[in-house]
Amino acid sequence: MSTLNRRQFVATAGAAAAAAWAPSSFAQAGTKLRCFWWGNPDRDKRTRALLDAYAKKTGMSIAAEALGWGDYWTKLGTQVAGGNAPDLFQMDYRYLFEYARRDTLLPLDALLPLPDFSPGDRNGGKVDGKLYGVNLGTNSKAMAYDVDMLAKAGAKTLDMAWTWDDFGRIGAEISKMNPGKYWGSSDNSRWEQGFEQWLNQRGKSLYAADGKAGFTPDDVAGWFDLWDKYRKAGVIPPAEVGATNNGKIEEYELTRGLAAMSFANSNQIVAFQGLNKNKLAISPFPRDKGGSSGHYIKPSQMMSVSARSKAPEESAKLINFMVTDPEGVKFLGIERGVPCSAAARAILAPELDALGKMQIDFVAALGKIAVPLPPPPPKGAGEIEKLLLRTADSVAFGKTSIKDGAQQFHTEAVNILARA
C-alpha cells in the first residue's frame, strides 16, 4: 500500500504547507476565485479596487479580468464550454435565460437571501423560479446629452414628455451652429435598443413571449423612415460618421465631440461623463405627443456564479459584499446602475455628486411611468443586433431603399430566430 501512503503523505504535507501559508484568522483564506465582467475604464477601476480590498480582508486571491461587451461574450462562451468558467461572471438579461437553462449557472436562492431587495429587483434575476443572477443595479434607457449645447439651442431642460418633433427641432438647431462638423444627435437607427424602445412606445415589443419577432416589416420601415427624415434635415450626421461606432463608449459621437445627444443606458452616464469634458445629463427618450414613453426598468447587470465553481459559498459571499456591504457598495457606487438594496442606496446617498443624484432621480421618476419588463430576448438576439447595424447602415449610405431594407431585416431576423 505504498501508493496510499505516499498519497496520504502528499496530502498532509500539502495541507500543512497551505496552513503555514494562509493567514489563519479567516476560514476562506487560500481560496482562489476568478471574476470576469464586461466594462469600461471607470467600471474596471472600481471593480478591481473592490476585489483587491476583499482579497486583502479575507486572504483569498481573486483573479480579475475585464473585456468590452462584444469580446466578453465570445470569451465567456468559450470558457464555459471548455469547462473553465470563472467562478463569478457578470450576466446580462439578454443571456441569463440561455445560460441558466443550459445548467451553466448556480441557483443562488439558498446562498443569497437578499432581504432588502424589492421582489421586482430580485425576480429580474430569476429563471423558471430560481435565482441565477443578482442584480448589481437597475437602469433604463436614456438620452445622454451635452447640457451647454442644448442650452445654446434654447432647450434648458428636457421635459419628461418631450417629443420626437422636439428632438428634431432641437437637433437641427444644434447642427446649424457648426455645420458639417457637429450635429444634434448621433444616428440611432442602427441601435437595436433604440428600435426596441420605439416599438415599446407603440405597445409592441422587439420579441414576443414565444421568442418570435414582435415587429412587422412596416414597423422597421417606420423606424428607418423616422431617421431618414432626421438625416435629410441634418439633425444627424451622414452615415460615414457613425459607421465605425460599434458600441464602445469611446466610439460614440457624443464622446468624439461630433454630436450633442446620444441614446444610452442611464448608468452609462457615469462612463460617458468620465470621457467627456463637457457637462452631460440624461433625460427620457423622446416620444410621440401624448404617447407612452416606452421606458422600462431593468437589471443593468447581474452577477452569476458558475455551476462548476469550486467555491460557491465564497463566491456568493463576494456578491453579497458587492451589493449590500457598506464597504463594498462604496467601491462600485452607481456606475452599474441604481443599487437594489435600500441600505446600499442610503449609504451612497450622502456621497453622491450631481450626476449620481440625477441617475437615481431619473430611474425613480421613470419607475412611475415605466412599462412592464418585456420578455427576455431569445437566442439569436445578439445576431439580430448586428443585423440591424448592417441593414440600417446600408439604408443610411443609400445602398438599400427603406422598403427593401425593412423587408430584408425582417426576413433575416425571422430566419435567425428559426435557426437559433
Add this chain to the structure above:
Amino acid sequence: MGGRSASASGALRRDLIGYAFLAPWLVGFLCFSLGPVLASLYLSFTKFDLLRPAVWIGSENYVRMFSADPRFWQALKVTFSYMAMEVPLKLAFALAVAVALDKAVRAGSLYRALFYIPSLLGGSVAIAVLWRQIFEGNGTLNQVLLWLFGFKGPSWISTPDTALYTLVLLAVWQFGSPMIIFLAGLRQVPQDLYEAASMDGAGAWRQFRKITLPMLAPVIFFNMVLQVIEGFKAFTPAFVISGGTGGPIDSTLFYTLYLYQEAFAYFRMGYASALAWVLLLVIGLFTGISFLTSKYWVYYEDDPR
C-alpha cells in the same frame, strides 16, 4: 563500401536521423493539429454550439452555405476582390524595390532592413489601430489633403466603397518578405547575360523584360503562391479596423472574419468548421491551378525546352 544489407541499414539510419530532426514538428502536428483538423471535418457535418453535444445533420451546413447564405458569398467576394488587388500590387512593388536595391549594392543591407520593418509590424494590432487613425474622417490623410489641396476626402475607413482599399494599402505596405525573396532571386541571375545584352545595345527596360523577368519567373511564381495563400488567410487588419464586424455593411467581411464570427460570436461551430473546409478546398484549388498553369509561363534553368 560493404554489402547490400549494410547500405540498406545505412539508408534506414539516415531516414531515422531525418525523422529525428523532423520530430519536434511532427509531434506537434500529430498531437495538436491533426486531431483538431479531423475533428473539424466531423463537426462540419453537425450542429454544435459548444454548450450542448454536437448533433449530426449531414450535409446541411454545406447546402446552406451555397444555397441560403448571402454573407458567405459576400465574404468570398470581399476576399477575392482584396486578393485581386493586393497580390499583384504587392508583388509589383516588392519587385520594383528589389530591383532598385539590387543596383544600389552599398547601402543595400541597411535599406533591406528598413523596408522589411513594415512586414514585421504590419500584422500587429497597433498598426491596424494606426491605420484607423490615418484613414478616418479627421485622420492624417484627410488633413494632408486639406492642407495640400484644400479639400477633404471621405472617411476612407468607414465608407463602404473605400474601406477595402485601405486594407489593400496596408497589405501592400508589407512588401518586405517577397522583396527579400526577389533580392535573393536577382542575385542568382548570371551577370554575363546583362553584359552580353548591353553589348548588343539593349536598354535597362529591355534587359528587365527580356532577362530579369524570365530568369525570375520561378521566384515570382513562388511569391505569388505564398501571397495568394496569405491573402485567403488575412484576418487581423480587418478584425481590428472594423471592430470585428467586417463593416461598414460587410464591405471588409473577409472570409476568415466571417468564419470567426460564426464560430465565436454566434457559436455555430459546426457551420464554422464547414466554412473552414471550404476555405481549405478553395486554397487547394487555387494552388493547384497555379501549379498546372505554371509550366506555360515559368522558366526553370534546368528546363529541357
